[in-house]
Each structure stands twice: as structure tokens, then as C-alpha cells.
Amino acid sequence: MREINSFDETYTFCKALGSEIRISIIRLLQEHHEMNHNELSELLGVTNGAMTAHIKLLAEADIIEITHASGKRGSQKKCSLKER
Numbered sequence: 001m002r003e004i005n006s007f008d009e010t011y012t013f014c015k016a017l018g019s020e021i022r023i024s025i026i027r028l029l030q031e032h033h034e035m036n037h038n039e040l041s042e043l044l045g046v047t048n049g050a051m052t053a054h055i056k057l058l059a060e061a062d063i064i065e066i067t068h069a070s071g072k073r074g075s076q077k078k079c080s081l082k083e084r
Contacts, residue, residue: 016061021046022054029064029081036069037077055079 004010016022024044028035041051055077058064067078 013061013063016057016063019054019057021050022058025054025058025079026063026081029079034078034080037079040079 004013021044025040028040028043037048037051037055040055041048044051046054055064055066058079059066062082064079065082067080068075069078070076
């Protein structure tokens, strides 16, 4: 269970959950455990720029973690839910 210790942490956490797209990202990551940035963008029908903003908010709230891996054309961001 995640422990929140301050108003700022609460605000960041609630802000991260304040979007249907971000809730959908969390659900997809629960189901698939790990997905890259482009896979999430395609499945949810949002641009890469918008996906970057959504992922940034979820990472700032400590809900997801982002790792970098080599891909076919450079590096790719892989997202997964943080273990608690």
C-alpha cells in the first residue's frame, strides 16, 4: 500500500489520477505489466507528445516507473507499475 505523508504528495497523486487516459494507462500496465511509450500511444489513440505528458505525471506521483531500453530505432521508454 502506498503511504502519502504530505499535502503535496496527496495533490500530486490525485492530479495523476484525474484523467481517464491516465487511468487507462494504469489498467493497461496492470494487464500487460510493461509497455513501451509507443504501444500505449497507439492503443489509447493519443499523440506521443500527449503520452509523454501523461507518463510524466504518473511517474511524478510515483505510480509508474520508466526504464530505457534499446529498440529498433534508438532507445525506447518502457513503463511499468511501481511495486509496493
